[in-house]
Amino acid sequence: VAYYERYHSLEDIYFWINKTTTDYANIVRLLLIGSSFEKRPLYVLKLSGKASNTPKKAIWIDCGIHAREWISPAFCLWFVDHCIKYYNESRDVTEMMDSMDIYVLPVLNPDGYRYTWTTKRMWRKNRSIHSNSGCVGVDLNRNFDANWCTSGASSNPCDDTYCGQYPESEPEAQAVANFLRSHKNTVQLYFSIHSYSQMLLFPYSCTHEQARNHDELYELVRDAAADIKRYYQNNYKYGPGSKTIYLAPGGSDDWAYNLGIDYSFTFELQDRGHYGFLLPPRLIAKACKEGLMAVKSISLKVIRKP
Ligand code: 0X9
Numbered sequence: 001v002a003y004y005e006r007y008h009s010l011e012d013i014y015f016w017i018n019k020t021t022t023d024y025a026n027i028v029r030l031l032l033i034g035s036s037f038e039k040r041p042l043y044v045l046k047l048s049g050k051a052s053n054t055p056k057k058a059i060w061i062d063c064g065i066h067a068r069e070w071i072s073p074a075f076c077l078w079f080v081d082h083c084i085k086y087y088n089e090s091r092d093v094t095e096m097m098d099s100m101d102i103y104v105l106p107v108l109n110p111d112g113y114r115y116t117w118t119t120k121r122m123w124r125k126n127r128s129i130h131s132n133s134g135c136v137g138v139d140l141n142r143n144f145d146a147n148w149c150t151s152g153a154s155s156n157p158c159d160d161t162y163c164g165q166y167p168e169s170e171p172e173a174q175a176v177a178n179f180l181r182s183h184k185n186t187v188q189l190y191f192s193i194h195s196y197s198q199m200l201l202f203p204y205s206c207t208h209e210q211a212r213n214h215d216e217l218y219e220l221v222r223d224a225a226a227d228i229k230r231y232y233q234n235n236y237k238y239g240p241g242s243k244t245i246y247l248a249p250g251g252s253d254d255w256a257y258n259l260g261i262d263y264s265f266t267f268e269l270q271d272r273g274h275y276g277f278l279l280p281p282r283l284i285a286k287a288c289k290e291g292l293m294a295v296k297s298i299s300l301k302v303i304r305k306p
């Protein structure tokens, strides 16, 4: 079976990152944006096409914020490979890479991901230790500063949705937030990849209020879902997080949106619950193609906006 149709251990993924950035040094650059609680490096791959004289906008994609959602890092690897293979081959990929730099963080939560391979497959949080509790880990998608730790998150360190001691208390969340703060004038599109339930979500999830550009975001995800349906005969729900999935504060998408990244999305990839987090490897390809279709559909519309 092909490399991208299997799941890979953290060690394998670090090896892949190293190999990809050396083999395709003309397109891919390696950035280190921080380290995890257990001091593992947080690497970002920067994909760039043709240089341009006008300052380029950028797309950010992160995967693996939740440890057990294995299809998510698999998607980031698939995405990078697709961009490399189809640059100067496919019009859409070439246009995307020539118009924007693309930052890809394949595993936002490496400690948790590793733990799901070695010890507990259904682990969700990171692996940080708190002096005042015997329980381990913070839900990194509740640790961002967007109505932090209000209804939909837990202040109990033993819960799966524990928000942490304060916003950005976790080094993984802080590394992403610092990077985006220092690149907020260029990053125009934010994607966070999760599973499962087949949804294309946009802000807000931390409040029932509507986003400023709600109608525009709604049309983008509606059209992306229609593209997925047309090409892959699969149904994705879409809409603001609070109404489509549930109220959940402290998420990276809402925080990025409030920072000024007007096009911010969370995708929940396959499936709708039959296998759930245990999506079998034979379904990786289709899940990734669907996610890719949505990233391309949305990004190209934003790039082509007059
Ligand atoms: O609850 C989450 O963090 C995400 N669902 S998951 O099953 N993958 O855990 C949904 C995130 C939607 N966005 C925000 N809550 N900000």
Ligand code: ZN
Pocket (backbone or CB within 6 Å): 065, 066, 069, 194, 195
């Ligand atoms: Zn998730």
